[in-house]
Amino acid sequence: MANFIVSVSPHLREKTDTASIMRDVLIALAPALIASFIIFGERVLLVVAVCVATCCLCEYLFEKITKKPCTVRDCSACVTGVLLAYNLPVGIPLWQAAFGSAVAIVVVKMLFGGIGQNFANPAITARIIMLLAFSGTMTTWTFPDTVSSATPLALLSGQAQGELPSLTNMLLGLHGGCIGETSAIALLLGGAYLLIRRVITWHTPVAFIGTVFVFTLLLGEQPVYQILSGGLLLGAFFMATDYATTPSTNSGRLIFGIGCGLITVLIRVWGSYPEGVSFSILLMNILTPHISKLTRTKPFGGVEA
Amino acid sequence: MLKKKLNGVHAPHRKNTAGDKPQRIPTPSLVTIPMSMHIGAPAKPVVSVGDEVKVGQMIAEANGFVSASIYASVSGKVKKIDDVLVAGGQYIPAVTIESDGAQTAFEELTPPTVTNTDEFVDAVRRSGLVGLGGAGFPTAVKLKVNDLSKIEAIIINGAECEPYITSDTRTMIDDADFVWEGVKLLQKYMEAKRVIIAIEDNKPQCIKNFREKCQGETGVEVKALPALYPQGGEKVLIYNTTGKIVPEGKLPIDVGVVVLNCTTLADIAKFIKTGMPLVEKCVTVDGSAVCQPKNVIVPVGTPLKDVFDFCGGFKKPPKKVLYGGPMMGIAVPDLDVPILKNTNAVLAFAEEDAVLPKSTACIRCGRCIAHCPLKLMPAEIESAYKAKDFELLGELKVNICMECGCCAFVCPARRPLVQVNKLAKAGLRDYQKQQKELAEKQKAREEAKKQKENTTNG
Incomplete structure (x- = not known):
């Protein structure tokens, strides 16, 4: 008797798997790391290393303790670590970075069931928790020559005094801000890579950035500065496109992006925080199940019951 | 013109045998012809064991409107009529004919x-x-x-x-x-x-x-x-x-x-x-385990083994053998199963192409939704099926799924989405039948009650 494998079709699969998608995200994040290393110095690497190591270790230990299959190899914890690090100032104490990473993985991701099950973006939620817990260190922006440097957003909102950096410096990232968010060029490069590799679709970033542009233009702000400053590009390309916590239909992604854009501008212009990207994404994360339900696809030839 | 394009996947073509003119294989010594090689009622055998049959002679007649007659694909003697296991998993009567090798055509x-x-x-x-x-x-x-x-x-x-x-x-x-x-x-x-x-x-x-x-x-x-x-x-x-x-x-x-x-x-x-009815098929023989992929012309009922033997046998031990293509083909349990009327290919794959991929958690990437030609939401269907929410499965229209396999093909988590859709379809059918029966019972009860009231009033 032949011992053939009998299984349901299809018997052919595309090569892309979860790990290869996450690897693509890591590759897309690389230019920002290089830019940040050049701008802020080698401490960048230390912070990123601590975050990534803590995230991976927490996931490993959690799965070990709860006797679940180990998923560290899918690289998603690694992505969370990098994203969280990118959202921290370079001078962050390492223990705080590690604490944030543990919160991201254990509380936000694993306790909700692990990859694909969490409703909120782990890196963003952890960042918000850190912002509230360690408001001092989380808002101290240091620049290469250890001079405190206000972020363009603080300058735009009038919360800090000083001169706005030039547009060239904004593009290159030569201004105050979190590790991975300052270099617009590096982030755009990474975003383009994600689009080309079809890891993400254009819907969320275009809707997000477009909304911010139009809304700030209408409000008489400086739209180009608004887009290039803060975590907008990082958020639009890398965090508002997170699979598990955003809608999976294209129309849903458009709504998600527009919502993020609106909330971001509202907070930036009228809120007491200079930055609103994290809050906007978290808020929209919470709305995601409802957006998903509203934007269900219409089956081909389906007849209403 | 056309409003919206339907989605799909760029599956590899692998049309290795496109330039290969089909060759007729030597007459098999034995053919097993199942009575159900079509959708609808199985055909009814009209020959008995020991009968001499010739190529093109009817051996089973259509049994009902949606059915199809079946004709002998070789000349020879009916050896047995018994139940065989077919790819769908059912046992179906089959006529086995021992070939005399002459391939004499039926005179009538x-x-x-x-x-x-x-x-x-x-x-x-x-x-x-x-x-x-x-x-x-x-x-x-x-x-x-x-x-x-x-x-x-x-x-x-x-x-x-x-x-x-x-x-x-x-x-x-x-x-x-x-x-x-x-x-x-x-x-x-x-x-x-x-x-x-x-x-x-x-x-x-x-x-x-x-x-x-x-x-x-x-x-x-x-x-x-x-x-x-x-x-x-x-x-x-x-x-x-x-x-x-x-x-x-x-x-x-x-x-x-x-x-x-x-x-x-x-x-x-x-x-x-x-006037010669359907008794033979052109079949593509290919796959990573096959020595010489080619197109062959085969009498219906020929065991797969004879077909692969004609193609030089296997260069690697076959681990998965299919009727049809890799996207929708049906995996068979052994090489004794016959070529059917609607078999257009038999593929044999070596170990590396046969092993089942390990499935991991759904990451909600939405690729299955983006690629479904019928605009279904396989990921949502999977979670609705897990929750046994048949109302939701009905809303998600799992019933129109044609099981083309695009969703599972693109799924990076290797979820068995087609399998789930098949189960969900069957579950939904049962559920809807049940609901209908319940509604009918309820109606009957109400009518009985009404009648009773009428009689008491009268």
Whole structure:
């Protein structure tokens, strides 16, 4: 008797798997790391290393303790670590970075069931928790020559005094801000890579950035500065496109992006925080199940019951 | 023109055997012919053990309207009639014929007289033809249209979108004249106002062949379609050629369309010319375990083993063997299973292409949704099925899924989405039946109550 494998079709699969998608995200994040290393110095690497190591270790230990299959190899914890690090100032104490990473993985991701099950973006939620817990260190922006440097957003909102950096410096990232968010060029490069590799679709970033542009233009702000400053590009390309916590239909992604854009501008212009990207994404994360339900696809030839 | 494009996947083509003219395999010593090689009621055997049969002689007759007759594919003696396990998992009676090697044709075979529509459809019925694209729906049933004016277009399906398979390609090259004759028959007897020969653009020679034939003709055209799996799926093909949408639960004829596979059509023409019913098939033999992939002409009922032996056997031990292509093909348990009427390919894969991928957690990337040609949401269906939420499954229209496999093909977490859809479809059917019964019972109870009240009042 032949011992053939009998299984349901299809018997052919595309090569892309979860790990290869996450690897693509890591590759897309690389230019920002290089830019940040050049701008802020080698401490960048230390912070990123601590975050990534803590995230991976927490996931490993959690799965070990709860006797679940180990998923560290899918690289998603690694992505969370990098994203969280990118959202921290370079001078962050390492223990705080590690604490944030543990919160991201254990509380936000694993306790909700692990990859694909969490409703909120782990890196963003952890960042918000850190912002509230360690408001001092989380808002101290240091620049290469250890001079405190206000972020363009603080300058735009009038919360800090000083001169706005030039547009060239904004593009290159030569201004105050979190590790991975300052270099617009590096982030755009990474975003383009994600689009080309079809890891993400254009819907969320275009809707997000477009909304911010139009809304700030209408409000008489400086739209180009608004887009290039803060975590907008990082958020639009890398965090508002997170699979598990955003809608999976294209129309849903458009709504998600527009919502993020609106909330971001509202907070930036009228809120007491200079930055609103994290809050906007978290808020929209919470709305995601409802957006998903509203934007269900219409089956081909389906007849209403 | 067309409003929206349907999605699909760029499956690898792997049409390795496209240039390979089919060869006839030596007559097998034994053929096993199951009584169900079509959708509908199994055929009823009309021979008994020990009977001498000749090629083309009827061995089983159609049992009901949706059924198809079956003819001997070899000459020889009926050895046994017993139940065999078929790919669907059921046991079906099968006629086993021991071949005498002579392949003597049945003397009574004569080309049918066809002068009108009824005779044409009757001839198709007697040919034993079923949809050779794979579905195996009895062809005569499809052509039995009460009002011919309803037919706006007949689509000849030459898409052949499954990887590896080239048997239709060969039909369109080697038997192009028969296909063309078939087109003429359809124009004459089915009063087809518009015949569309639909071919994927990875078969340029076939497109060229038929474009040349169409020159100066009216009412027949070639449509070159992009090679995007599942282009040949009936609903997809109808939409991409005519823009018509077949609604859920309806047949193509309800929107004025009939779809026929190109090889089915060629075989109709052949039968009307020669009177020889469907007894042999052109089959593509390929896959990573096969020594010499080729196209072969095989009597229906030939064990797969004989077919692979003719192709030089295996270069690596086969670990998975399929009827049909890798996207929708059915895995078989052993090499004793026979070639069926609707088998267009047999593929054998070595270990590395056969092992089941390990499935991991759904990451909600939405790729399954983005690629579903019928705009379903496989990820949502999976979670609804897990929750046994049949109301939701009904809303998500899992019932229209054609199991093309695009969702599972692209899934990075390797979820068994087609399997879940199959289970969900069956579950939904049962649930809806149950709900209907419950509603009927409720109604009966209420009526009984009403009657009782009436009698007490009266």
